Amino acid sequence: MFCNQCEQTAKGTGCTQIGVCGKQPDVAALQDLLIYACQGLSVAAHAVDQKGQHDEATDDFVYAAVFSTLTNVNFDAGRFPALINKAVELRECMKARAASLGASLPATPALAFAPAADIPGLVKQGEEHAINAVDPNADVQSLKQTVIYGIKGVAAYADHAAILGKRDHAVAAYIYEALAKALRTDLDLAAWVDLAMRCGQANLKAMELLDAANTGAYGHPTPTPVPIGHRKGKCILVSGHDLRDLETLLQATEGKGIDIYTHGEMLPCHGYPKLKAYKHFFGHYGTAWQNQIKEFAEFPGAILMTTNCIQKPAASYMPNIFTTGLVGWPGAVHVGNQDFSAVIERALALPGFTDDLDKGEVLVGFGHNAVMNVAGAVIDAVKAGKIRHFFLVGGCDGAKPGRNYYTEFVEKAPADTVILTLACGKFRFFDKKLGDIGGIPRLLDIGQCNDAYSAIQIALALAGAFNCGVNELPLSLILSWYEQKAVAILLTLLSLGIKDIRLGPSLPAFVTPNVLNFLVENFNIKPISTPDEDLKAILG
Structure with missing residues (x-):
């Protein structure tokens, strides 16, 4: 294992035994293999792009697949084989499409990669295609990794925007081109500087799309005081970043006597007019993601993790934590298809807050x-x-x-x-x-x-x-x-x-x-x- 994609990487150089984030070596290898599979898909998709065609469903898959390899998203090894196989299935579709359009494809092993039949085999393949072991030129490799890690961020924002119906194929087109070029060893530093700057521009477009998606769906945020205490009653805590998950949960809990609290980066959601209209959307609990082990252990309700920021749950609150979307942790209950009934049932079974506590307010x-x-x-x-x-x-x-x-x-x-x-x-x-x-x-x-x-x-x-x-x-x-x-x-x-x-x-x-x-x-x-x-x- 070698992973240096986050700031807290071991000894400031790279995690080699287990991730500081809690990522196991098998998950690290599977994530690298998923990126490699997406690179093969990107080679074919880029060729199809050059002929003026693309596929929206493939764009959405790549956003989600690449996002799932970002730090603190999915730690569940069992979730990755399906994504790897799907990337290869879509690659084959794109190869056929490229052929029908008369598009030429470069010679690269990524276009012929066949996934192993089981997780141990996939892990071995992932170790052979580690992100950090591609280019013999250290400076080129440095910029390649910068671009790939930047693309992971772009994919995260593009995925959020696509969920709310906002897309621009130019974002996916950049990702395809850059991931395809990251397989090569013949590009110089100037080419990689250009790709890095274009990654920034692709991210600007992705953030613009997400801004339009969020404000279009929920209104422009307005200055809003948010309680940071609590009130007596049953409760659910929502962490992560996803506004649609929060809205769906607010709809599902309306009239059930359950207050909804935000945690971490969900705090700004209180400023959106459509969300703060729900009377049971009460306040904010806790602080940032790295404090969740202590804060979640003390929360007397159910906890829903959306998008990234999950840490290894402590045994004391593992029964109370639920993941959704791309988030995964082995042993945590995963809920899909916007069905949060299990979360609600758990919240109703737990004691909730037994008193009122006024700790003041913060403005968002x-x-x-x-x-x-x-x-x-x-x-x-x-x-x-x-x-x-x-x-x-x-x-x-x-x-x-x-x-x-x-x-x-x-x-x-x-x-x-x-x-x-x-x-x-x-x-x-x-x-x-x-x-x-x-x-x-x-x-x-x-x-x-x-x-x-x-x-x-x-x-x-x-x-x-x-x-x-x-x-x-x-x-x-x-x-x-x-x-x-x-x-x-x-x-x-x-x-x-x-x-x-x-x-x-x-x-x-x-x-x-x-x-x-x-x-x-x-x-x-x-x-x-x-x-x-x-x-x-x-x-x-």
Whole structure:
């Protein structure tokens, strides 16, 4: 086993015995094999694309299959053989289609790969096709892995958008081209830099689609106070990212005397008008994904995991946890087809909260639409010198030491600065009372990690208002990363030419010194240092 796709990888180099995330070697091999199977499919699909044709169902499959290999999604080895075999089945369909169109296919073993008949055989094949063992040039390999990991993030957002009916084949077309090219060893560094920047642009399109999907289905988020305590009654906790799963559960529990709470990145869902209209959609419980073992053990109801962020469930709450969609953990009950009756039954059987607890509120709902509605006041405050600087402090949270930097940074940011935040990195400081500037809250929660799209739209609007480039704005990006969606977002920011990003708590293990030097020279990307040093460097 070798896996270095996340920030917490063992010793800062790679997990070789078992994943820090809990991933077993067999699952790691099966995930690599699934990527390889999707690469073979991509070779054929790219050839069909070149003839001006494509298949929407194949696009949706690839999004879901690649997403299932992202960190903290599916740890259940038994779920991967069907995906691998489906990828090969679709590959054969695409090969036949390519032939009928007169499209030529390159000579690559991935087009002839035949899956083994059992899991041990598939695991052996996966070990032979590990993502990290493709190219003899270390810098090319570094960029290949950056692109593949970025694609995993793109696929996640594209999958969410497709579930809500929003698609653009240009996203899948890029994925096919890049995954197909990742099988080659004849492309130089310049070609891989280009593919990395195009990965960022594909992710921008995927996030735009997801923004349109979420706001089209549930309305534009509006500033909303969310209780972080609880009230007496039966309860279900929803974690992950998926809005449709939450809506379906809200519909299924209406009138049943069950309150619904969010956990982790589901917190911003309280800002969507259609979702917050449900009276039993009560509040938020807990913090970020890495604290779930303690927090879930103390939750007195059922727990539904949507999309990624699952950790190994403790025995104390294993009977209470349910997975859905692409999420999987061996031994956890998996519910499909939007049927959450088992979750509801478990919630009714458990005691629920036996008292009321008021722990205050936090504000959510500052997406690009809400911020643009008060853009005039923001611009006036900047021009009047009331707002000196904006900091986007957000990204992934995690358990690795060093993330207290982000809490301290926000606490030490001067009173005439505004903190924009998104993703689960906000849980380092989401309940801080930072006050306001002329009625504008100093802490603005933009939303989930995919709502980096909102942050980009806000930055572009401000740049337009001040007639300058984004890099000339009084705006600094202080980002934390953990998994592959963060890689995709970083590539998006770089593809837009955004510079001077501070990244932490550590740099990716798959980035070689030469690739890092390229990022420093071209984008002035830098690691975080200390809050005091970074604030002084930014503000003077």
